[in-house]
Amino acid sequence: MSADSMWSIGELAEHAGVTVKTVRFYSDRGLLPEAERSGGGHRRYGPEALDRLRLIRSLRTLDLPVPEVGRVLDQEDALEDVIAGQLRDVGSQLAALRWREAALHLLQDCTPGERADRLRLIGAVAAPPSTAAFVRFWRCWLPPRLPARLVSAILERAVPQPPADPTPAQVLAFARLHAFVSGPCFSTDRCRPAVHRADTGYRPAVLYGGLVEAFATAAPDLLAMRPPGEGEALDCFVEAHARACGMRDTPAFRRQLSGRLAAEPRIDHYWQLTAELTDPSQPTPGASHDWLHAALDHQLAQEAA
Known part of the structure; x- marks a missing residue:
């Protein structure tokens, strides 16, 4: 590759519309390999670095962490898995936001006398909520030594899943149910x-x-x-x-x-x-x-x- 087709770090940054600091950051993490070094020890990049830098920026706009970007760049078939993982993360974040929104409406619409009790109930439940406490309750309540397949069938019917888009009333019902199963599990x-x-x-x-x-x-x-x-x-x-x-x-x-x-x-x-x-x-x-x-x-x- 001729010297005329090589770019300095500043030239690459200008072509890509990013800062020199950004180019150096990705270079230092091995995401943007250098083509060579100049006689003075300065980084030099070929035109293919611009395509790679643009790909990195596209992946980062999807909020992919830098290690996941590296996976996509290094493994041709990694993009599908990374996208699936991001979709799961986004789904979880959206579920948490919907839960928080319904919980806030629940607190907004109640009387001052109800607010302290509802805050206590809601504060004990994660967002998005988990059904782990319900499962523990049923494993405590059910008689011991039931076949695993039967326990799974019972749990499937007995443990309610959090609504995907809960109403304030459902948030309150879930929080009350969580408080109920978190108490003594009727072991006597x-x-x-x-x-x-x-x-x-x-x-x-x-x-x-x-x-x-x-x-x-x-x-x-x-x-x-x-x-x-x-x-x-x-x-x-x-x-x-x-x-x-x-x-x-x-x-x-x-x-x-x-x-x-x-x-x-x-x-x-x-x-x-x-x-x-x-x-x-x-x-x-x-x-x-x-x-x-x-x-x-x-x-x-x-x-x-």
Whole structure:
């Protein structure tokens, strides 16, 4: 390459419309290789450095960190991965901004007497919010040694995801739910359903596997707002309980089951808040359980009449 086609650092900066400091910065980090040095030790660049510098500037306008720019320059197939990573980061930032905006409206629209409590609730939740506390709650609440696949299925239905574009009311519901699950997780026998206790002879995996099926079967009835009644969903619900304790589905067992369900500890507050955060087309397990319990009581009342 002839000396006439070589540029000094100042000439390259002028052609690119940047400062000498910018060119030196990228050169020092190996992003802009020098073609050679002059006799006086000054940097010299060829025309290809201008194309590379323009590419670097384009990548930096997308807010790519310098190390990621280096990856793109060094690896031909790195750009797609870098773009995907940036999109994830931008999505997370947008989610955090939407959450903060809704939280600010929540504080703006409340009374002065409510503001301190709402600030406390919101301040305990990250932006964008995480569901890690909900998962910990359910792993504490559920009986031990359930199959991993069953636990995953339960968590998928029981743990609400933060709305992508939350309303102020949803921010408040999420914050209240976060406060609820961050408290004691009902670890004493007094606070646990009988099926969770080792001394009752229940097989929790059998029950929860059956309940997942029963809730899915009941979902169309809930969505259609049908009154609780007999049918396949109720039979599946009762059968899950019967099999879990090694008994048969009989009229006597159904009467016994109704009384036991009425006496068991409940987490209604969790399901009420969850319903505010989830798609109405997906009934919560709590709503499904209540519908099936009501269906059982309705059937027993009809038989008694």
